[in-house]
Amino acid sequence: MTSVLALTVLLAGPAPAKGIQWEKGFDEAMELAREHDKPVIVGFWTEWSGLSRRLERTTWVEPVVAAKAHSFIAVKVDAEGSRRELEVARTYQVHNLPTILFLSPRGRQLLRIDGFEGPGRFPHTMDKALEAARRVGAWEEALEHDPDDAAALFSLGVHLWNQRCYGDSYDLLARAAAHDAYRPPHERRQTRLLLAILQSAQRQYAEAERMIKEALSLDPDAPDQPSLLFVLGSTYVSWGRRAEGVRTMQVIVREHPQSPMAQKARETLFTLERK
Numbered sequence: 176m177t178s179v180l181a182l183t184v185l186l187a188g189p190a191p192a193k194g195i196q197w198e199k200g201f202d203e204a205m206e207l208a209r210e211h212d213k214p215v216i217v218g219f220w221t222e223w224s225g226l227s228r229r230l231e232r233t234t235w236v237e238p239v240v241a242a243k244a245h246s247f248i249a250v251k252v253d254a255e256g257s258r259r260e261l262e263v264a265r266t267y268q269v270h271n272l273p274t275i276l277f278l279s280p281r282g283r284q285l286l287r288i289d290g291f292e293g294p295g296r297f298p299h300t301m302d303k304a305l306e307a308a309r310r311v312g313a314w315e316e317a318l319e320h321d322p323d324d325a326a327a328l329f330s331l332g333v334h335l336w337n338q339r340c341y342g343d344s345y346d347l348l349a350r351a352a353a354h355d356a357y358r359p360p361h362e363r364r365q366t367r368l369l370l371a372i373l374q375s376a377q378r379q380y381a382e383a384e385r386m387i388k389e390a391l392s393l394d395p396d397a398p399d400q401p402s403l404l405f406v407l408g409s410t411y412v413s414w415g416r417r418a419e420g421v422r423t424m425q426v427i428v429r430e431h432p433q434s435p436m437a438q439k440a441r442e443t444l445f446t447l448e449r450k
Contacts, residue, residue, distance in 0.1 A: 194236035195244045197251050201263050204250035208280040214308040216249040216301075219264060219274040226291040227273045237294035243301045247277075277304035279311050283331075284338045310334070325355035329362055336369055345373050352386075364390040364399060371406050380414040401427050401436035408440070412447070421447060 198204040201217070208215045218235075220227035234240055254264040254272055267276055267284070275288040285307040292300060311334060317327035332347035351358075351366050367390035374383035387407040391400065408423030424447075427440040 194241050195249050196241075197249050199250075201250050201252055201259065204248045205278075205280070205282060208248040208278075211248070212280055212312075213246065213248050214280065214285060214304060215276075215278040216244065216247045216304075217263075217267075217276040217278060218249070218251045219254045219267075219269045219272060219276070220251060221253060221255050221272050224272040229291055230273055234292060234294045234297050237297070239298050240294055240301070243298055246305060247301070277301075277307070279308060279315060281315055283311060283315070283335065283343065284340050285311055287338060307334075323350070323354045325351050325358050326362075329355065329358070329366055333365070333369070341373055345370065348373075360394045361397065361399070364393050364397060364403065368399070368403055368406060371410065375406070375410045375413060378413075380410055383410045384414075401431040401434035401440075404431075405436045405439060408443070412443070417447065 195216070197218075198207060204215055204217075207213075218227075218230065220230070252260045252263050254260065254269055254274075267274075269276075271289045273291060275292065277285040277287070279285055286300065286304045288300065311331065314327040314331040314334075317324045318331070321327075328347050328351035332344050332351055335341075335344035335347065348366050348370050352363075352370060355363050355366060367386045371383040371386040371390070374380075374386065384407065387403055387410065390403050391407075404423055404427050408420045408427070411417070411420035411423060414420075421444065424440040424444050427434065428437050428444070431437055
């Protein structure tokens with residue numbers, strides 16, 4: 176009897192690896208994440224993506240990955256699937272496949288991997304995502320208690336800036352700037368610097384100028400003064416106010432010659448002179 180059982184197992188082949196347990200849909204996964212206060216792994220894929228299939232064969236079935244995945248809610252999204260899946264892919268600006276996102280239970284991006292990541296490295300990425308989830312969760316909880324909490328708005332805004340989620344970052348930083356009168360000057364300056372960069376990129380030059388000048392007035396001797404001046408000068412150049420841009424770059428070179436921004440200012444002046 177034993178030999179017959181052994182032969183049956185041998186012919187059947189090895190048992191399929193279980194790997195990560197995936198939820199059926201994105202909305203259901205997010206609901207579970209909020210219910211259990213867990214971060215979310217979202218694996219974006221398509222049928223034609225060879226690297227997506229490679230993830231299936233390797234990373235997703237790695238025992239260490241599967242074990243760590245119990246700390247998350249996991250869901251796959253076909254980037255060319257249903258209308259809802261297409262909407263999710265657009266929302267998170269998925270252009271490369273595979274893409275792996277880690278989200279907070281409220282849907283904010285914790286960490287992003289564009290492309291394949293193997294089973295050796297991915298457990299470390301999961302640890303980083305859990306660490307980010309703890310920080311982001313604390314800021315999100317603070318904002319639930321007080322939507323005008325300037326410290327939480329700033330911290331979450333900077334996190335999303337670093338994740339290149341610029342739209343969400345802008346909204347949070349703009350709210351921080353409206354409520355940060357009693358926050359440390361360096362924090363207030365950074366808030367306005369990041370806002371000005373985004374405003375200038377959106378051709379909102381007057382708003383960017385106002386934001387940078389406000390930041391410059393907070394602490395004229397701060398070490399980030401050259402960076403603020405460089406953004407101001409670049410804004411003037413993009414705005415078509417070339418002479419003011421040149422003067423601002425010259426101030427950086429003259430008053431902050433040892434700053435890394437001084438070399439960038441020299442390069443900008445050289446380019447402007449050749450036009």
